Amino acid sequence: MNAHKTKSWYLEKMFSALMWLILIVACLLIIVPLVFMLTASAMPARDILRMPYPWIPSGIYWPNFWNALRGPEGDFIFIRNALNSLIVAGTVSFFTVIFSCLAGYGLAKFKFKGRNLVFMLIMATMMIPFEAIMIPLYMVAMRMGLQDTYAGLIIPFLANAFGVFLMRQFLITFPDEILDAARIDGAGELRIFGTIVLPSSGPAVATLAILAFRSQWDSLLWPLLVVQSDQMKTIPLYITKFMAETHSDEGIMMAVAVMASIPMITLFLTLSKYFISKEGLTSATKG
Amino acid sequence: MRKNKGFSMERKKARWGWVFVTPSLILFSAFSFYPIINAFYESFFNRNLLSLRPPSFVGWNNYTYLFRSREFWLSVQNTLIFTAGTFVPLVVFSLILAILLMSISRLRRFFQMAFYSPAVLSSVVAAMIWLLIFDPRGLANQGMNALLGTTGVNYNWLSTAGMLRLSTIVVYFWKYIGYFTVMFVSGIGAIPDTLNEAALIDGANRWKLFWHVTFPLLKPTTILVSIMTMIQCLKTFSTQYMFTSAGAPTRPINVITLNIYNTAIKDYRIGRATAMSILLFIVMFTFTWLQLRVSRTEDVSYM
Numbered sequence: 173m174n175a176h177k178t179k180s181w182y183l184e185k186m187f188s189a190l191m192w193l194i195l196i197v198a199c200l201l202i203i204v205p206l207v208f209m210l211t212a213s214a215m216p217a218r219d220i221l222r223m224p225y226p227w228i229p230s231g232i233y234w235p236n237f238w239n240a241l242r243g244p245e246g247d248f249i250f251i252r253n254a255l256n257s258l259i260v261a262g263t264v265s266f267f268t269v270i271f272s273c274l275a276g277y278g279l280a281k282f283k284f285k286g287r288n289l290v291f292m293l294i295m296a297t298m299m300i301p302f303e304a305i306m307i308p309l310y311m312v313a314m315r316m317g318l319q320d321t322y323a324g325l326i327i328p329f330l331a332n333a334f335g336v337f338l339m340r341q342f343l344i345t346f347p348d349e350i351l352d353a354a355r356i357d358g359a360g361e362l363r364i365f366g367t368i369v370l371p372s373s374g375p376a377v378a379t380l381a382i383l384a385f386r387s388q389w390d391s392l393l394w395p396l397l398v399v400q401s402d403q404m405k406t407i408p409l410y411i412t413k414f415m416a417e418t419h420s421d422e423g424i425m426m427a428v429a430v431m432a433s434i435p436m437i438t439l440f441l442t443l444s445k446y447f448i449s450k451e452g453l454t455s456a457t458k459g
Numbered sequence: 460m461r462k463n464k465g466f467s468m469e470r471k472k473a474r475w476g477w478v479f480v481t482p483s484l485i486l487f488s489a490f491s492f493y494p495i496i497n498a499f500y501e502s503f504f505n506r507n508l509l510s511l512r513p514p515s516f517v518g519w520n521n522y523t524y525l526f527r528s529r530e531f532w533l534s535v536q537n538t539l540i541f542t543a544g545t546f547v548p549l550v551v552f553s554l555i556l557a558i559l560l561m562s563i564s565r566l567r568r569f570f571q572m573a574f575y576s577p578a579v580l581s582s583v584v585a586a587m588i589w590l591l592i593f594d595p596r597g598l599a600n601q602g603m604n605a606l607l608g609t610t611g612v613n614y615n616w617l618s619t620a621g622m623l624r625l626s627t628i629v630v631y632f633w634k635y636i637g638y639f640t641v642m643f644v645s646g647i648g649a650i651p652d653t654l655n656e657a658a659l660i661d662g663a664n665r666w667k668l669f670w671h672v673t674f675p676l677l678k679p680t681t682i683l684v685s686i687m688t689m690i691q692c693l694k695t696f697s698t699q700y701m702f703t704s705a706g707a708p709t710r711p712i713n714v715i716t717l718n719i720y721n722t723a724i725k726d727y728r729i730g731r732a733t734a735m736s737i738l739l740f741i742v743m744f745t746f747t748w749l750q751l752r753v754s755r756t757e758d759v760s761y762m
Binding site for chain 2: 191192194195198199202203204205206208209212220221222223224225271272274275277278279281282283284285287290293294295297298299300301302303304305306307308309310311312327328329330331333336361365386389390392393396397407408411412415416422425426428429432433436437439440444447448
């Protein structure tokens, strides 16, 4: 009996050790490219492709970051492009939240003829992948004179079916008594929406806002189609142009990578629970 | 009188319902419904992006051209290779990692964050990092040489067809492994502890517990994750685009979306590109429909 117990105790210990080993190895493998990005951004190019790779940089090699900011033509276009990315992702995120809340609230709390049809139609757009409609959408944008404008980058993404779905699910459990009480007090519907519904949708709004921001920050295909001038480029476009130039310096490349990732990494470290939440996960990211 | 007032209140509310959904409906009509209907229409014309001549009706010509085009079938093949090569390992390994994560009691949050972190980077940045890693002098060759005990062998990550395909798969796998692991973790987290405890009291060992209790309960999540991965893989673009624009050969990784993009923007053949889009749409529509059906039944009850 006792011997049996110790045997299974050993087995259990070995099993547990193996588990930790696999997890740690997997963790290292996943982290290595990130560590590579960070360390390489602090090294001069000649060190980066040295064999074997010197993992620890001797101090930060600032010219990488300076040259990344300056850009190949010395016109600091990266700063402008980064601002474009922030403007586009911020605006899309803001309006996606507003429109999704409005529609989600309308569908959750108002009975009207055709409500189910409207909901079905909006859900159906989830089955239309962006990649399949990008060319016709591009033609639409051209006809509307939206090429090479902020409007062209922003407007097609303001309506988000997943957002509407998320807000509807969230608001469907919102107590009707509160809404009716406000109505009896004489508050208008828009005021109820703005002062009661929107402020109490915090978690869902945060999840949705981050989701929209991320997918725009990451977006490559649509900007490739719509943007023509260097002035209107977003960070992903800056990077593709940078990569296509034959003599890109590896240190500068990684400095660009680090700078392009700072906003998302900051968001991730401060608001990780909205990234690793069930709602945040169920919508597939674009790209 | 009173009834009448209630009735008008209902009508007022109905009107407000429409007010709230209208902005979204307008946007969806302009930027989802119209383009997809327009895509069907355009796929029967030979519109050229630069030509001033009005496009003429060509019937099914765009489609028959595609079905006879070797380049089209190559891009279908490339997409399928990428999808199969990515989705199977992704689902298997993220499931394994999730199960391991759920059986440890400490540092779970830390591992989750670490695994998830590549998904935070944009795909363009991910491709840029890996382009350097796959450089002939880069970490990939160094690692492989160390692992296989060879010295100075170049594994041609970015030049031979097979390795190039593998490289794009590696990038994608790396970027999304944590994302799907976390998804599985939330699926396992939904299984009540009492079930596991009951099984353990009944004398089940870990393996039996996994195979007979955890895994069957995870089936809906597994199916959902599988479909989601497939949908994502079918529309992969950024990695392939970045690799080719950095000088890698196009043919082995010319996936459908890249083909659509190049046909429209480099060859100006809008009709042919939209016909390809429609074919992609039909495939993805089927998968997405499946996903929505599965996710509706995903909230399994454990009673």
